[in-house]
Amino acid sequence: MSTATATDATQVEQKRKKTSEFREVLKHVVRNRAAVAGLAIIGFFLIVAIFAPYIATHSPTQTSLVSRLQTPSAEHLLGTDELGRDLFSRMVFGSRISLNIGLISTLIGVVVGVPIGAVSGFYGGKLDIITQRFIDIMIAFPGILLAIVVVTVLGVGVQNVMIATGIASVPVYARLVRGSVLAAKEQSYVAAARAAGLGDISIIFKHILPNCLAPIIVQSTFQIATAILWAAGLGFLGLGAQAPTPEWGAILSNGRAYIRVAHHLTTYPGLAILFMVLGFNLVGDGLRDALDPKTR
Amino acid sequence: MYQYIARRLLLTVPVVFGVAVIVFSIVRFLPGDPARAIAGVQATPEFIEQVRVRYALDEPLHVQFGLFLQGVARGDLGRSTFTRRPVTTEIAERFPRTLLLASVSLAIATVLGVGAGIVSATRRNSLFDNASMFIALVGVAAPVFWLALMLQLLFAVQLRWLPATGMGSWRHVVLPAVTLGSASAALMARITRSSMLEVLRLDFITTARAKGLTERVIIYKHALKNALIPVVTVLGLQFGILLGGAVLTETVFAWPGVGRLLVDAILRRDYPVVQGTVMLLALLFVLINLVVDVIYAYLDPRIHYQGGGEE
Numbered sequence: 001m002s003t004a005t006a007t008d009a010t011q012v013e014q015k016r017k018k019t020s021e022f023r024e025v026l027k028h029v030v031r032n033r034a035a036v037a038g039l040a041i042i043g044f045f046l047i048v049a050i051f052a053p054y055i056a057t058h059s060p061t062q063t064s065l066v067s068r069l070q071t072p073s074a075e076h077l078l079g080t081d082e083l084g085r086d087l088f089s090r091m092v093f094g095s096r097i098s099l100n101i102g103l104i105s106t107l108i109g110v111v112v113g114v115p116i117g118a119v120s121g122f123y124g125g126k127l128d129i130i131t132q133r134f135i136d137i138m139i140a141f142p143g144i145l146l147a148i149v150v151v152t153v154l155g156v157g158v159q160n161v162m163i164a165t166g167i168a169s170v171p172v173y174a175r176l177v178r179g180s181v182l183a184a185k186e187q188s189y190v191a192a193a194r195a196a197g198l199g200d201i202s203i204i205f206k207h208i209l210p211n212c213l214a215p216i217i218v219q220s221t222f223q224i225a226t227a228i229l230w231a232a233g234l235g236f237l238g239l240g241a242q243a244p245t246p247e248w249g250a251i252l253s254n255g256r257a258y259i260r261v262a263h264h265l266t267t268y269p270g271l272a273i274l275f276m277v278l279g280f281n282l283v284g285d286g287l288r289d290a291l292d293p294k295t296r
Numbered sequence: 297m298y299q300y301i302a303r304r305l306l307l308t309v310p311v312v313f314g315v316a317v318i319v320f321s322i323v324r325f326l327p328g329d330p331a332r333a334i335a336g337v338q339a340t341p342e343f344i345e346q347v348r349v350r351y352a353l354d355e356p357l358h359v360q361f362g363l364f365l366q367g368v369a370r371g372d373l374g375r376s377t378f379t380r381r382p383v384t385t386e387i388a389e390r391f392p393r394t395l396l397l398a399s400v401s402l403a404i405a406t407v408l409g410v411g412a413g414i415v416s417a418t419r420r421n422s423l424f425d426n427a428s429m430f431i432a433l434v435g436v437a438a439p440v441f442w443l444a445l446m447l448q449l450l451f452a453v454q455l456r457w458l459p460a461t462g463m464g465s466w467r468h469v470v471l472p473a474v475t476l477g478s479a480s481a482a483l484m485a486r487i488t489r490s491s492m493l494e495v496l497r498l499d500f501i502t503t504a505r506a507k508g509l510t511e512r513v514i515i516y517k518h519a520l521k522n523a524l525i526p527v528v529t530v531l532g533l534q535f536g537i538l539l540g541g542a543v544l545t546e547t548v549f550a551w552p553g554v555g556r557l558l559v560d561a562i563l564r565r566d567y568p569v570v571q572g573t574v575m576l577l578a579l580l581f582v583l584i585n586l587v588v589d590v591i592y593a594y595l596d597p598r599i600h601y602q603g604g605g606e607e
Contacts (some may be wrong), residue, residue, distance in 0.1 A: 148543065252439075274442070
């Protein structure tokens with residue numbers, strides 16, 4: 001009985017500490033000008049993605065043969081493509097696809113990778129060795145290659161790109177969380193939770209993982225950026241989103257054929273990808289500095 | 297030291313085996329009939345049957361895998377279903393070109409990245425520092441295929457200084473190598489800078505200053521040696537970026553290397569070539585990481601060779 005009240009009390013204490021910790025981190029992020037710029041970029045793209053139908057001036061898929069390959073004008077803010085589709089509107093809707101791919105594939109990586117890493121680090125022994133060798137094998141595929149392999153098997157399309165980039169990020173999380181859990185499981189609060197009679201699963205998920213959140217959050221911010229870049233790369237290779245989906249990488253790839261006469265078709269989608277990735281990277285840098293007690 | 301190398305070599309054996317399993321599975325896990333996939337879309341039923349027998353696809357999976365491993369060990373990766381040439385010939389022809397591209401890129405990235413990182417660290421918060429770190433941020437965020445197209449547009453189409461695509465003279469190498477090296481250069485600049493800043497704060501630097509050594513000697517002889525250790529550790533990572541980026545860069549510049557071979561093979565559903573290329577790139581990456589680990593252990597005397605393989 002008394003142990004239960006004691007754990008309750010520590011939980012309340014932890015919660016209070018967490019809110020102040022959250023404020024502390026927020027303060028440091030806000031003071032970091034680069035991170036604020038990153039937040040502004042992400043916020044901008046979020047607004048564009050959410051209100052896409054109101055911001056777009058034309059339909060993203062409506063073709064018009066009379067207005068093919070036009071340079072930017074008042075009617076078509078960023079010009080038109082070879083089928084007369086409005087590039088600005090296509091890119092506005094494309095922001096939805098890139099953000100979705102970034103968020104969902106990162107979520108897949110977290111949901112699959114974090115438990116693998118946690119269990120591997122917590123139990124150790126043979127299970128850990130087997131898991132780590134398996135992760136070694138996944139890491140043996142350099143960079144975007146693992147995603148390419150998965151897409152080859154699953155087939156092309158936005159959904160499969162999400163799964164492929166998600167799977168490709170699993171080893172990163174598994175490694176990261178295993179390391180954190182290895183360090184965390186020696187802490188006294190784990191011994192306390194065990195003494196209170198809690199099972200392994202609730203110790204891992206309720207006590208250890210919440211304390212390992214910082215590196216997971218930082219990694220996820222960078223991972224969203226990586227996923228967006230990889231997805232655009234797959235789209236560019238023709239292995240990602242298929243026509244007429246207005247995915248930025250695919251738009252860019254399509255515009256390649258007309259680069260000499262209408263380079264706006266390659267320039268602007270590339271800039272959009274660059275800024276979105278830059279936004280997440282800047283916030284990731286800021287969060288890393290804010291969450292690291294050494295640099296605070 | 298030798299014990300450590302032997303241990304690390306031993307650890308790569310299961311990894312290589314696992315890579316082989318995955319590469320083998322690429323074709324087998326494809327939805328539909330692998331024989332049909334290899335034979336092509338327009339193949340007749342008789343031809344599909346022929347393919348099934350020739351590729352031993354009628355055998356049980358473990359027998360197929362055994363045959364596949366035997367083939368790999370003998371250097372036989374099958375034949376391209378598109379050109380009908382042996383996969384090993386296709387790869388052997390293109391691999392040196394990718395290696396050339398990757399080496400030049402890495403050289404550019406190292407010189408630019410490490411150089412900019414050192415100058416940035418020694419002149420912290422100067423205009424150079426801020427400018428180069430801003431460029432590095434953009435360099436990491438820019439999609440490599442977009443950068444490729446923009447460089448092509450500027451230097452080949454508008455200024456006509458360099459050829460846009462193809463291979464031949466050294467002038468063909470410049471644009472693809474700069475493109476491919478940019479992300480690595482950016483990453484190296486950031487790592488060198490932060491590592492250098494950390495080292496410059498340490499006591500032995502203060503001691504060196506107190507001894508009256510010139511700033512030049514302090515930076516290049518004392519600080520740099522220590523600051524480069526983290527840079528070496530990410531060398532393996534750099535090669536990963538380069539090999540992955542080669543797939544995209546080679547496509548834009550029509551550089552006939554292994555990366556382009558892979559993309560073409562995927563688009564043509566030429567699975568023996570996909571298998572061979574993926575296998576080669578993964579093995580190469582594993583080997584490079586092994587070498588990097590050994591160099592790292594050699595550079596950093598704090599690492600214990602026994603049990604050094606684990607974190």
